[in-house]
Amino acid sequence: RKEVEQDPGPFNVPEGATVAFNCTYSNSASQSFFWYRQDCRKEPKLLMSVYSSGNEDGRFTAQLNRASQYISLLIRDSKLSDSATYLCVVLTGGGNKLTFGTGTQLKVEL
Amino acid sequence: DAGITQSPRHKVTETGTPVTLRCHQTENHRYMYWYRQDPGHGLRLIHYSYGVKDTDKGEVSDGYSVSRSKTEDFLLTLESATSSQTSVYFCAIRERAGLDSGANVLTFGAGSRLTVL
Numbered sequence: 001r002k003e004v005e006q007d008p009g010p011f012n013v014p015e016g017a018t019v020a021f022n023c024t025y026s027n028s029a030s031q032s033f034f035w036y037r038q039d040c041r042k043e044p045k046l047l048m049s050v051y052s053s054g055n056e057d058g059r060f061t062a063q064l065n066r067a068s069q070y071i072s073l074l075i076r077d078s079k080l081s082d083s084a085t086y087l088c089v090v091l092t093g094g095g096n097k098l099t100f101g102t103g104t105q106l107k108v109e110l
Numbered sequence: 111d112a113g114i115t116q117s118p119r120h121k122v123t124e125t126g127t128p129v130t131l132r133c134h135q136t137e138n139h140r141y142m143y144w145y146r147q148d149p150g151h152g153l154r155l156i157h158y159s160y161g162v163k164d165t166d167k168g169e170v171s172d173g174y175s176v177s178r179s180k181t182e183d184f185l186l187t188l189e190s191a192t193s194s195q196t197s198v199y200f201c202a203i204r205e206r207a208g209l210d211s212g213a214n215v216l217t218f219g220a221g222s223r224l225t226v227l
Binding site for chain 1: 151152154218219
């Protein structure tokens with residue numbers, strides 16, 4: 001089983017739709033969680049950290065479920081510019097054990 | 111802007127030749143990393159550095175070496191490139207997520223696309 005698993009997609013959604021991605025992790029000792037966004041042929045960029053209590057940044061909401069060992073990302077009112085690959089990142093142990101998921105591709109269409 | 115520059119951005123080379131990729135940062139970050147990204151694998155850590163002359167291996171370090179002789183530069187060397195090392199290589203630095211955040215996050219350079227024929 002992979003340490004971090006994501007549905008690769010693609011998720012094809014119309015503009016204005018709400019879409020959610022999940023990411024599961026295998027190590028119950030994992031400490032910190034992040035969502036990164038990666039545009040085609042570009043570097044990954046931090047979208048948001050995921051806090052235990054859940055957090056929201058504009059149209060984006062991140063949730064953590066430690067009992068079931070998954071994190072989620074909800075995007076409301078999707079924009080064409082949201083089209084990208086979303087990477088789930090999990091920190092385990094010391095600060096250098098970051099594990100990246102393979103990413104979920106989102107395509108927002110007119 | 112974390113001020114990370116990778117060079118070269120694109121390189122095509124032949125099997126068996128040595129290749130060095132350079133990562134340069136301007137903000138005095140202590141931790142620097144080299145990752146590779148391949149379809150179906152996500153980002154995988156090759157080597158990282160926690161200070162000048164202090165480096166350690168990641169999960170896919172075989173065939174790679176690194177050096178950090180000064181804070182701002184972290185070099186990744188492929189002593190004898192193989193076709194399996196065709197990939198996109200990302201350098202990253204570690205920094206705080208924000209002024210009020212205790213979380214450390216990675217900020218990436220623009221990447222170096224290497225093709226080994």
